[in-house]
Amino acid sequence: MSQIQSLNEVINKFQTWVDAHYIIKEFRFGHIDTFDIEKWNEFPMFQVIPPSVSYATGAKTFSFQIILADLPRDKETKTDYQKEVLSDLQQIVEDFIANVMTNRQVFGELISVQNVSIEPFIEEFANVLTGWTITFDMVVPYYWSSCDTPSSI
Numbered sequence: 671m672s673q674i675q676s677l678n679e680v681i682n683k684f685q686t687w688v689d690a691h692y693i694i695k696e697f698r699f700g701h702i703d704t705f706d707i708e709k710w711n712e713f714p715m716f717q718v719i720p721p722s723v724s725y726a727t728g729a730k731t732f733s734f735q736i737i738l739a740d741l742p743r744d745k746e747t748k749t750d751y752q753k754e755v756l757s758d759l760q761q762i763v764e765d766f767i768a769n770v771m772t773n774r775q776v777f778g779e780l781i782s783v784q785n786v787s788i789e790p791f792i793e794e795f796a797n798v799l800t801g802w803t804i805t806f807d808m809v810v811p812y813y814w815s816s817c818d819t820p821s822s823i
Contacts, residue, residue: 675730675810675812677720677721677723677732680732680808680810681699681718683776683777683778684697684716684718684736685697686776687766687769687776688716690776691762693714693758693762694714694715694716694738694762695712695713695714695715696711696712696713696714696715696716697715697716697717697718698715698716698717698718699717699718699720700717700719700720701719701720713739713740713741714738714739714740714759714762714801715737715738715739715740716736716737716738717736717737717739718734718735718736719734719735719736719737721733721734721735725812728811728812728813729809729810729811729812730809730810730811730812731807731808731809731810732807732808732810733805733806733807734804734805734806734807734808735803735804735805736803736804736805737801737802737803737804738759738762738763738766738801738802738804739759739791739799739800739801739802740755740758740759740799740800740801741798741799741800748798751798751800752792752798752800755800755801756790756800756801756802759800759801759802760788760802763788763802763804766804767783767786767806770783770808771783780810780811781808781809781810782808782809783806783807783808783809784806784807784809785805785806785807786804786805786806787804787805787806788802788803788804788805789802789803789805790802791803
């Protein structure tokens, strides 16, 4: 059976991956309305939006949306640094998905990722927040166990 069964376990695995990453500086969890650029100190950042969860025989599917963003700052023209940030962050997205699929030390056995898509965004604040919205399904084994139910029946 998979080592991952609860949402907390999945989020902790994401945080472990982010904490070990040499480039990503901040991890966040919460709805998109908590996306407050002025409260972040370091970039690039990785924010996990609470997923929807669906169940099928033998499987639990977490449908995630993650925002990976940076404040570009080292090019002369805005379009140059937006292009550079999107390219760099796309490589991190690809590393993340590959890591979920292949790094059994962090995510454990029997995990699969499906339906991955990424969409770029550029938001104008005092700075230009640039990045990707990543959507994917993470499928983990699930066996309909009622053993953990706090009930007398």
